[in-house]
Amino acid sequence: MPPLDKQSAKQKFMEFLAGKGLRTTSQRQAIVDTVFGTDKHFTAEQLLEWSRERDQSVSRATVYRTLPLLTESGLVREMDFGKDYKFYDPNYAEHPNHSHIICQDCEKIVEFESEKISKLENEISQKLGFSVATQRLQITGTCEELKKLGACKNRMN
Amino acid sequence: MPPLDKQSAKQKFMEFLAGKGLRTTSQRQAIVDTVFGTDKHFTAEQLLEWSRERDQSVSRATVYRTLPLLTESGLVREMDFGKDYKFYDPNYAEHPNHSHIICQDCEKIVEFESEKISKLENEISQKLGFSVATQRLQITGTCEELKKLGACKNRMN
DNA sequence: ATCAATGCAAATAATTTGCAAAAAG
DNA sequence: CTTTTTGCAAATTATTTGCATTGAT
Numbered sequence: 001m002p003p004l005d006k007q008s009a010k011q012k013f014m015e016f017l018a019g020k021g022l023r024t025t026s027q028r029q030a031i032v033d034t035v036f037g038t039d040k041h042f043t044a045e046q047l048l049e050w051s052r053e054r055d056q057s058v059s060r061a062t063v064y065r066t067l068p069l070l071t072e073s074g075l076v077r078e079m080d081f082g083k084d085y086k087f088y089d090p091n092y093a094e095h096p097n098h099s100h101i102i103c104q105d106c107e108k109i110v111e112f113e114s115e116k117i118s119k120l121e122n123e124i125s126q127k128l129g130f131s132v133a134t135q136r137l138q139i140t141g142t143c144e145e146l147k148k149l150g151a152c153k154n155r156m157n
Numbered sequence: 158m159p160p161l162d163k164q165s166a167k168q169k170f171m172e173f174l175a176g177k178g179l180r181t182t183s184q185r186q187a188i189v190d191t192v193f194g195t196d197k198h199f200t201a202e203q204l205l206e207w208s209r210e211r212d213q214s215v216s217r218a219t220v221y222r223t224l225p226l227l228t229e230s231g232l233v234r235e236m237d238f239g240k241d242y243k244f245y246d247p248n249y250a251e252h253p254n255h256s257h258i259i260c261q262d263c264e265k266i267v268e269f270e271s272e273k274i275s276k277l278e279n280e281i282s283q284k285l286g287f288s289v290a291t292q293r294l295q296i297t298g299t300c301e302e303l304k305k306l307g308a309c310k311n312r313m314n
Numbered sequence: 315a316t317c318a319a320t321g322c323a324a325a326t327a328a329t330t331t332g333c334a335a336a337a338a339g
Numbered sequence: 340c341t342t343t344t345t346g347c348a349a350a351t352t353a354t355t356t357g358c359a360t361t362g363a364t
Contacts, residue, residue, distance in 0.1 A: 023338050023343060044329080059346045064329060080237030084354080085328060101287055110285055117281075120274050121296055128267055130258055130298030137294045139278055141287030180318060180363050201354080216321045221354060241329080242353060 006036045009075050009093040016073040027062045030055035035076060041087045041109060081138065099137035106143070163193045166232050166250040173230040184219045187212035192233060198244045198266060238295070256294035263300070 004012060010032055014024065034050045035042075042050070044063055051058040067088065070076040077092045081102065091098065091111065097118055101110045117137065125132045161169060167189055171181065191208045192199075199207070201220055208215040224245065227233040234249045238259065248255065248268065254275055258267045274294065282289045 021343085025338075025344065027345070057346085061330085061346060062344080065344085078239060080239055082235060082237055082243075086239075101282055101285060103287065104290055110287075112281055112285065114277060114281055117274060117277050120271060120277070121294075124269055124271055124274075125258055125296055125298050128258060128269060129301050130260065130267075130296070131301060132296055132298050133261055134297045135294070137278075137292070139282055139287070139289055140291045141282050141289050144286050144288060178318085182319060182363075184320070214321085218322075218355085219320060222319085 003096060004075075004093040006090075006094070009090075010036045012093070013070065013073050013075055016075075017069070022069070026055055027051075027058045028066055030058050031063060031066045032070075035070060035088075035090050039091060041079065041089050043085050043087055045085070047088070079136070079138075097135065099135075099139070101139045101141055104140055104142050160253065161232075161250040163247075163251070166247075167193045169250070170227065170230050170232055173232075174226070179226070183212055184208075184215045185223055187215050188220060188223050189227075192227060192245075192247050196248060198236065198246050200242050200244055202242070204245070236293070236295075254292065256292075256296070258296045258298055261297050261299050 013032055013036075017024065017028070030051045031047065033054060034047060038050075044060075044067060047067070048058065048060050048063045051063065067076075067078075070088070071078050075090075075093045077089045079087045079089055079100070081087060095111065095113055098111045098113045099117070101112065102108075103110070118135070121135050122132055170189055170193075174181065174185070187208045188204065190211060191204060195207075201217075201224060204224070205215065205217050205220045208220065224233075224235075227245070228235050232247075232250045234246045236244045236246055236257070238244060252268065252270055255268045255270045256274070258269065259265075260267070275292070278292050279289055
């Protein structure tokens with residue numbers, strides 16, 4: 001799948017639904033508009049809250065039922081950061097191979113892409129008898145800034 | 158922390174407990190012996206089962222209470238593969254920077270280490286203003302063997 | 315003795331599901 | 340009309356926790 005802008009991502013998802021004989025409902029529209037209207041990672045609960053700002057009638061159940069469709073379509077990615085709830089990342093359509101650095105101090109998540117790392121992943125996997133389907137790289141790090149200044153400008157609380 | 162064999166890992170953990178004023182109980186011994194007596198990844202439930210083979214009196218609660226101590230000590234690592242339960246990896250003391258390839262066909266997990274990838278991770282993180290604390294790289298892949306033979310020799314069911 | 319650790323059973327909390335009513339095609 | 344989708348509330352399930360008792364030091 002070639003990189004896709006947000007607008008096309010939404011359209012792709014609608015086609016994905018149609019292809020499976022699934023229907024376009026106002027609730028799904030609100031959810032999908034929310035997902036592809038942000039660059040931020042979100043939880044199911046946040047998605048519910050934001051979607052309700054667009055359409056009061058969106059329920060938690062519908063959010064939880066739509067999320068698997070979004071990940072199945074390959075346009076959104078589920079991420080586990082070891083918390084007791086999952087995060088979702090709407091940027092995979094635009095940047096299919098990005099990785100994450102999570103700041104231990106402020107919990108900010110920075111995305112990056114590295115051609116070189118992808119290449120190495122492919123080489124190593126091949127050597128081990130696999131071809132890469134997906135990759136997830138999560139780095140947790142400490143802010144250099146925090147060490148110097150005693151505080152991280154991104155800290156949220 | 159320099160790479161550590163399993164025997165030393167157990168000892169290190171005991172020292173970790175002592176250092177925190179925590180006690181050596183028969184249940185903890187059974188759990189720790191189990192953890193450092195295997196190379197396999199395991200779930201909390203499996204750890205309970207295996208530990209009970211050594212000491213009937215081990216309870217689920219004690220397993221769940223010991224697991225955070227093990228991860229906090231840095232000798233065991235918690236892993237999220239997107240299932241609804243967590244896996245634990247007892248090989249971090251011996252191989253502190255290893256990554257995982259998960260076979261989509263048989264769910265087998267292969268470990269590998271790459272100096273080159275570690276180096277790149279450090280470079281990129283530095284450029285972004287972080288120093289690496291931990292890294293987790295998970296690749297999911299398809300077995301070349303499966304594609305050729307129609308079956309993966311590692312498939313379990 | 316003292317204080318940490320245990321097992322048990324109840325609590326928690328994210329996610330899932332059954333069902334009757336509502337909406338899409 | 341027919342079939343999917345919805346909201347609601349109840350169910351599920353891994354993990355956590357309160358408490359009285361037991362065990363380590």
